[in-house]
Amino acid sequence: MATPSPTRPRRLLPLSLGLFQGALLLFFALFVTYDKPSAQAEDASLVAIQLYGIFPLFQDIQVMLVVGLGLLLTFLPHYGLSALTHNFLLLNFSTQWALVLQGLLHHFRHGQVHLDLHNLLTAEFAAVTVLISVGAVLGRTSPCQLLVVAACEVPVYLASEWAIVSRLGVLDVGGTITIHVFSCYFGLGVSKALFGAVQQPVHPKETPTHRSDLMSLVGTLILWVFWPSFVAVLCQPGDAQHRAILNTFLAMSAGAVTTVVASSLLESDGKLSPGHLQNGSLAGGVAIGAVADMTMPPVAALALGSLSAVVCVLGFRFLTPLLVRKLALRDQCGIHNLHGLPGILGAVASTVAVLVAPKDTSGQALWQALGLVVAIGGSLLAGLLTGVALWLPCLARPPERLCFDDSLYFKIQDQKTRI
Amino acid sequence: MATPSPTRPRRLLPLSLGLFQGALLLFFALFVTYDKPSAQAEDASLVAIQLYGIFPLFQDIQVMLVVGLGLLLTFLPHYGLSALTHNFLLLNFSTQWALVLQGLLHHFRHGQVHLDLHNLLTAEFAAVTVLISVGAVLGRTSPCQLLVVAACEVPVYLASEWAIVSRLGVLDVGGTITIHVFSCYFGLGVSKALFGAVQQPVHPKETPTHRSDLMSLVGTLILWVFWPSFVAVLCQPGDAQHRAILNTFLAMSAGAVTTVVASSLLESDGKLSPGHLQNGSLAGGVAIGAVADMTMPPVAALALGSLSAVVCVLGFRFLTPLLVRKLALRDQCGIHNLHGLPGILGAVASTVAVLVAPKDTSGQALWQALGLVVAIGGSLLAGLLTGVALWLPCLARPPERLCFDDSLYFKIQDQKTRI
């Protein structure tokens, strides 16, 4: 299929990415080094045991982001290669970019940045926000536009995370507020600014098929399995980490069952919607993040998981159509239902949890609520500004008729079959 | 496609599931708590190291059950969404149900149930029996019927496991007898009681396609990779666990090669049957469970793996058609070949293994054999009774022409393509 895009914008992606890799090399050459090897055998053994503790969880999270999230996004039947590839590219670009910025901002000690697995993990968390945000505009944006989103969102996230966690002292070990709520409203801001107030009819390639729904559900299941690792990886080792794993499991298990209940009740013939399952099953994991390591009774995790699944499914059923009608707000993957609403619920839960804690923590409850406000306000504003930047013609936004189609970005040899 | 089911039964699933979640919340609120945090730093470090030992294996098992087993069941080309979703729902429902029952039965101490990762794991093992059993009736049962199976099977399993392991002292670290044999005959009992003596012709949607066979084989490979974690997770840490991992690997590796040999020899043109590969490759893992941690020479693991693969493939080729002809016994996934025959083989192997052990253990050999008898007898009886319960009209058994079809349970937007 001939594409109308002229050649020049087609070169912008590789050239800007290449430039970025060059700058990254330069930055690493000048500033980044590894920690000094441990001098004593005892320290070396300690390093080994710490590694055994963190590395399997790191790998779990990598599987979630690269394979699980990638597959979840393949629900668009003609856009699977783009979904997987753009997700993979954005993860790598954003992680590298976050490493640079983190290095510059936080870790500048003695003129050298010391790189370890912990740095890498926090950089990857910054990348997660980008992967979530772009869900709002999946299929209608060019890779260049997505890279601009990543370039803008990572520094805003780092600033927001610093303000919320370091300055306000908000408790949020699983990133409910700092990652999920933040990235949701950033993405919605981008979408609003980019697509404006024009409602468009449903695109013929936008409808999932049986097969693409199945692939996407496999992605959900992979994310569901490894979510406890995501929430628990940065917890204090020992009891708190153990509790975070159990709470996350309980919330996700209750959320999975409740999703079936809610989805089935909402349809007149009691059938399940694949989209509800793909998202609702994960809502519990989003909500639990802010309270996962707190000493609360296990029933709270179950209740929070159930409630967030209900909220997520209701969001898909009622809120998304409403936002389309009233605000002309596009949200292709429904990130508001999976990350926004359950994230807010989790933030409210964390406020309640610190309020009912035995010691006087009414101050902390205030900070939790304030953190939520900062996350929403900051991300929405920054997202809107970023969305405006995406209007730049050189970013080669795909024309409507070529949206949701891999053949715009990939050389596909055999055109007959699609996922 | 219009379905003839009236609205009322369509509400039974969400309402009963919702009720169950409510009861679970109540139970957790009243009775369940976490262990107290470790008082001393030394204990905390011990908790952390124990967690590093068990958590990666727990995640492996989650991948097996949610992704691996789910994909294995997608060999029915029009039933992939149902297979994945019902498997996922049953896992969560049964685990929660087992947590409740285990709590009531075993862990009632000081009025509170203490929840930890070990509890969760044993509850999940109870759920595994349900996931295996329903393989016998896959595609011809409604979700409500499957939940009734789960509701009945979990308590019977817990009683059976208590009798076999705690009372008889049967050695079965990998669940060969308590999980595989038990769940197989439970499932066959359900199938017999539910479908009666009527032979039905092959359903047009029952035949796997190239594509669905491929997806299913990916599921097999995932199960194959992580099986050592399943067998070894509850072993004594150290040498016994190391041995269990090695024995399981050897059995599964020999089983994989032998499956190719057996499947190829059984066909006149030497071609392989995808169904043989999907199941035979895993038979070694089923059989090795009862002896995996015993001090036996490695050759025993190889021999047991090879033998169980042969038995599994022979079962598919000769026994399954015979059972259909003589007993009109349906076994959609061939659980008798994968879990029944290799499980019995493993139980016999464990009897022999304790007999030839250096110290006098003829008493133990008797218990191993008795455990097998209890597992088969108890599960068959309970399965038959459960199958009778599935005749209840409100459970909405699908009519024959709508079997094996996702569109009965899912809102599928684009009907054109199937897996």
Added chain:
Amino acid sequence: MATPSPTRPRRLLPLSLGLFQGALLLFFALFVTYDKPSAQAEDASLVAIQLYGIFPLFQDIQVMLVVGLGLLLTFLPHYGLSALTHNFLLLNFSTQWALVLQGLLHHFRHGQVHLDLHNLLTAEFAAVTVLISVGAVLGRTSPCQLLVVAACEVPVYLASEWAIVSRLGVLDVGGTITIHVFSCYFGLGVSKALFGAVQQPVHPKETPTHRSDLMSLVGTLILWVFWPSFVAVLCQPGDAQHRAILNTFLAMSAGAVTTVVASSLLESDGKLSPGHLQNGSLAGGVAIGAVADMTMPPVAALALGSLSAVVCVLGFRFLTPLLVRKLALRDQCGIHNLHGLPGILGAVASTVAVLVAPKDTSGQALWQALGLVVAIGGSLLAGLLTGVALWLPCLARPPERLCFDDSLYFKIQDQKTRI
């Protein structure tokens, strides 16, 4: 579809495999045992902690080889079952064969071979070389031919690895030279000797479809995620292992981004080639193996990853067509671009790395270079000889028109649909 092969060769595969399993049983019965259980509790605890360190990485590598590599090979749309199954069979056969040979060659102590997870891992590394090599002849070879390749390659690999690592003292913790370079030239030798100088036109079933490209890309992503485990598993625990993980991650991340740059720049319309992505993203992992645990600045890992991705993509674009034209050299999966060129690059990098190290290591640099020469020379020669053996008529090489087709080896019930 009727196949012209007579019955006899169809029996060769199961009979020879069955014979091999029998011989393996005999060998294990006579010679193989487990380590004695640790006598003291302190030792047992040490065994447990060592196991926690190595087992999760072992499982990661299993996922890579069985699931990741298997899926990567499903890019041939009609050959997915064969690709997955032959890969799985070869892995098991070669690992068992390597266990036998390693046992005979290295571990013969006190008349008994002691088996542990470490042995298993090194045997699996031997199997990896086979899995890589057969990529050159994927789709045009029978399973019998593939087993002959495995039977020949494993002993040659063990000899080569012994010569390179034990005699020359080459540093190569991630197998860049001993595994990747070796297996690449072995495979190319096999291909050259087997297919001779005849250029054949493109086979109609050789072209990937959108769907098969997507499955293959999922395989790439799985390999990408777990590659750090492959490189780091045999490192010294502690700092060196930590460094190896970080270096591998950096190389692969830079390689992923650079692949997009290179692939996009090489096409006139800036589109990406799925084949470039599937392979180029992994090139960094191949190249980094020889230097991953050395004390070099992180920028070196980034640079090596980028460079190897460029080399890999350029290889696909220019070198592969050239080799076809000039040498009539077939390389179905492009192993020369993924394993050969990046492997050589990594070997050169290791030479440079030891040269610029602070202490005088010019001798070591010489050994690194010599190791590369030995790996290429030995493997090419042995591969050519092996390829000649594949001409044996009893090995049942598939006729051209039946190449790339699962129906030659599998009983497929429903012929309508393909991946």
